[in-house]
Amino acid sequence: MKLILKKEDLNKGLQTVQKVAQNKNNNLTSENGLLIKAMNDVIEFQANDYDMGIKTIVPGIIEEKGEAFVANPYLMELTRKLPSDEIEITKKDADTQMIIKGGKLKFECLTMNPNDFNEVEILENGYSHFTTTSVVLKDLIDNTSYACATDVARPIFMGTYLDVQGDTISMVATDTHRLALKTAPLDTPIENPLQAVIPSRLLTEISRQLPTDIPEPVEITAVRSYLAIKFGNVYIRTRLIEGEFPNYRRVIPTDFQCSITVGRSEFTGAVERASIVAKDAQYNVINFVFGDGEIHLMSQNPDYGTIEDYVACQMTGEPLEISFNGKFILDILKHCHDDEVVLNTRQNSPMLVQDKGNEASVFVVTPMRTK
């Protein structure tokens, strides 16, 4: 193999596959590392583990075909610092060493047998298929998957539910204490409805890869217990979580006693301050009194003291006293974007939070019993 690549293309290729190539949870050698493959007319970088496979095409000149299987966690750090913009990568088929040259630097990098690399499977004959854009998909992921559970006891809640029906794409995540739902329209309605629970940690990695400077088309295909995701030069295969995701629509409350409209940044500031002393205590409990014209916040920590604060608001309905985990409220406010947010509550019931005048995002949070 002999390749000539630009430093930035090499680094972009490595950056795309590195997270999968260096999965720390992986003890199988064949699932660690990456494959550089120039057997046909393109230079491909691949990484593959049990959960996720990723491959990308990198521009460059193939002077001699070949492939190399490299498991070197420092490769990217090194190539980023190479003292030249043009990089030469060579490997004789018989050698176990791949040679990287840039400027006067020469790195003889140890490699493994490429036959031991488990290539990324191209999924075919999907039962369902739709197309969206990178910007829409990233927005859906970033505004929902944070709300999933981290507790392995209930694997289904470690995933984010993708629900595509007709001309609507929805994503939902919940840890049973709070829920985040976001919907977006589809340009072309889907033929066969698609429901899948995607491990949230894979979505985080997919979100990192999605380009946001200009919207790029993303094709998603469901095949058996996998999803195939294609955009630009990147192809990703992800495992799905098996099992039934609960009916999230039933969890969203509709009957309220009190509706509050409050400035997002003022409210965020007050919740942040109340959380400072509360976070060290168990559960970060903040007590809210939603009143006419004012929200009263109170939190306390037996070691440090009591904090009280007030934020101006508009209220319709009846005043109400209720307690929430401050971290959950802050998580929601971080994912709101309008100047004002609307809080819809009822005594001892889940609260519905939304940006004012935006129905696409829905947040639900259950109160805490303090008595």
Next chain:
Amino acid sequence: MKLILKKEDLNKGLQTVQKVAQNKNNNLTSENGLLIKAMNDVIEFQANDYDMGIKTIVPGIIEEKGEAFVANPYLMELTRKLPSDEIEITKKDADTQMIIKGGKLKFECLTMNPNDFNEVEILENGYSHFTTTSVVLKDLIDNTSYACATDVARPIFMGTYLDVQGDTISMVATDTHRLALKTAPLDTPIENPLQAVIPSRLLTEISRQLPTDIPEPVEITAVRSYLAIKFGNVYIRTRLIEGEFPNYRRVIPTDFQCSITVGRSEFTGAVERASIVAKDAQYNVINFVFGDGEIHLMSQNPDYGTIEDYVACQMTGEPLEISFNGKFILDILKHCHDDEVVLNTRQNSPMLVQDKGNEASVFVVTPMRTK
């Protein structure tokens, strides 16, 4: 007690004492926390532990005299986020709570008995005394103390040696594998020579406090086994390490076989790249061949491969092959400032590194045996 302070003054006062107030190594309640004292005409913030005591004066209005002993690690995070520029702090002598008010926020902060706080001792009758500036002192600390040992087995090397004689102030730190020495002139010669070994971790904290925007006079007095350091509104008392610091002048080599002048940033780049694969192996060994017109660097890692690089240089003397710990070389280069550095070496002997045309800083590093 009733005080009115500006938020920025309150935060500056808390920031000055916080590190000492929250010494995690400290299990004594009376050595954790800070004292707010307004018993006379000034508002003082104090923190004090076995190693270091610090006090500072904060501008503000004293409406009622008093004091409060607070041990709340979140106090600063909270006051920084208070929704008002004017803060009121009150405490009734009989109460255990101090009340902080800013805007509509009210924080009832638990306090301890001020009689349990061990006030920062003002050291008097020093045996030696000198004055320098904050900029000079910070420069001396930052360019030497990093080279000290972190190994508690030999406490003397966990300190930085301050050596003031005549019109020269020197600081030296070594972990026996490398040494950093920096000297600066004194405007007014010292009367009685001053030698003291200051714990390096205290110097790091002192360096953080020293103002660098404009040079401020710093007064240093040696009293028994302590130093007193005064600048601006800040007074610091630090413990010294007892024992004799070795004669550092004897360690600095003077007889060389080869002298190399090399561009600092090119050389740094090459050492960084060679370190990337070597750092994971034991000791981060880099092999250097100092030759006529070129330095050849080589490092290897049994798991990842071998890296070779070349940097242009000027040489006088004889070519030489020698190995060093790459981390030590990078540490030195990070503290060089000129465009070019000079490396003076001899086979199997410590290497002397200096900025070209600057004798004030001296770095010594011992080679590694590789055979």
